Amino acid sequence: MNVPAEAPADCPLCPRLVTYREANKVSVPGGFNGAVASFGDPDARLCVVGLAPGRMGANRTGRPFTGDGAGWMLYETLLKTGFARGAYAARPDDGLELIDCMITNAVRCAPPGNKPETKEEANCRPFLASRLDALPRLKVIVTLGDVSRRNVLRALGLKASAGIPGHGSEFEAGPYTVLNSYHCSRLNTNTGRLTAEMFEAVFQRARTLIDAA
Numbered sequence: 165m166n167v168p169a170e171a172p173a174d175c176p177l178c179p180r181l182v183t184y185r186e187a188n189k190v191s192v193p194g195g196f197n198g199a200v201a202s203f204g205d206p207d208a209r210l211c212v213v214g215l216a217p218g219r220m221g222a223n224r225t226g227r228p229f230t231g232d233g234a235g236w237m238l239y240e241t242l243l244k245t246g247f248a249r250g251a252y253a254a255r256p257d258d259g260l261e262l263i264d265c266m267i268t269n270a271v272r273c274a275p276p277g278n279k280p281e282t283k284e285e286a287n288c289r290p291f292l293a294s295r296l297d298a299l300p301r302l303k304v305i306v307t308l309g310d311v312s313r314r315n316v317l318r319a320l321g322l323k324a325s326a327g328i329p330g331h332g333s334e335f336e337a338g339p340y341t342v343l344n345s346y347h348c349s350r351l352n353t354n355t356g357r358l359t360a361e362m363f364e365a366v367f368q369r370a371r372t373l374i375d376a377a
């Protein structure tokens with residue numbers, strides 16, 4: 165069966181996440197509260213894969229990494245490295261455009277505590293596999309955090325152990341180069357585990373690889 169690259173907003177495959185979506189319709193009224201679609205250029209050579217929508221971020225606004233802390237560092241870095249144009253204003257109608265870049269998540273629905281269960285990752289992985297497969301010029305995948313890295317490898321039909329963990333690791337996965345970064349969550353940026361310089365270096369490396377391709 166062909167799986168689309170984007171899940172329907174009311175995807176029923178993960179009962180726990182469906183229950184959470186329903187609860188968020190009450191606690192986050194007027195929010196998107198559904199499976200968040202990928203955002204970006206359908207002809208992208210770079211794909212950035214995050215973990216899952218944040219409850220008050222993408223789950224609320226309906227655009228990946230938009231509306232909570234994680235988006236600021238990601239979009240500022242994409243603007244700086246030429247993968248975006250415009251200005252990020254934490255709203256889906258801010259007019260920001262991605263250039264040669266697609267952003268998606270390993271799990272498309274917000275999980276409680278930002279922690280998807282293994283079964284939920286597995287349920288959502290076919291959408292991730294289709295998303296990657298539907299990018300005809302894809303060269304570089306930036307994975308944000310270990311859950312993203314493992315899911316990308318498995319979506320590509322590889323063992324989760326096939327990649328190299330840790331910030332700044334680089335490895336080949338099928339026809340793609342994977343660059344792994346710590347996730348740009350507030351938890352990592354506020355504690356200094358991930359600095360703007362460390363994050364930018366990953367995207368500068370993506371730029372170099374793409375420009376050389």
Ligand code: SF4
Nearest residue numbers: 171175178199273288
């Ligand atoms: S996480 Fe993915 S598979 Fe699970 S309900 Fe949401 S869209 Fe469907």
